[in-house]
Amino acid sequence: MAKFSDLPQFAQIGIVAGVALVLFVGFYFLQIKPMDDANKKDAEALKSKTAEVQQLSPYENKLADLGRQIDSLKQQLELQKRIVPDEKEVPSFITLLQGESQKAGIEIRRYTVKPSVTHEYYNEQPFEIDIDGPYYAVLDFFQRLSQTERIVNVSNLGMAGTKAGVGARGVKRGYTWGPNETVVANCTATTFYSNPAPLPPAPVKK
DSSP: OOOGGGSOHHHHHHHHHHHHHHHHHHHIIIIIHHHHHHHHHHHHHHHHHHHHHHHHTHHHHHHHHHHHHHHHHHHHHHHHHHHSOSSOOHHHHHHHHHHHHHHHTOEEEEEEEOOOEEOSSEEEEEEEEEEEEOHHHHHHHHHHHHTSSSOEEEEEEEEEETTSSBOGGGOBOOSOOOTTOOEEEEEEEEEEEEOOOOOOOOOOOO
């Protein structure tokens, strides 16, 4: 068998070219073509995702607006809870009245809880109270109640001077009044709280 070096030059070139061609074809089908197919597949996937992103891009600004609307609704809900609490909060309401009476410079002598009144979406909780103090301080107390976040209605107001034997609506002279305390008053202070939504009925087991 003739050696490669003994072959004519054109034959050597042909053999080298053939071997190179075989190696190239093998390398192409084993390495390059799978990579090219994968690249084409990835390019199609990228094109599809890019199209999806372009379809969703108009909603980006709407999403930001929706987030701001949700934040605004949350703030309104928190404000509503302060104005009309979810549950009856007798201690906090009494604390509110006591705080405003101290700011106005009057005394609240008696709290009497009256029966609550239930409506479809809210309840009324009235309190009968006896107060006394300087005339303008009593007026300031009622003015302060009208400016609180929580809704407070004042009704059935009766007022009399401290020098009378009997005060407003039969309030007896049972306290020691200071020289600047000129009037006693009796009224109903009503607060409100929302009705909790009724729970759905439990499923009936068969």
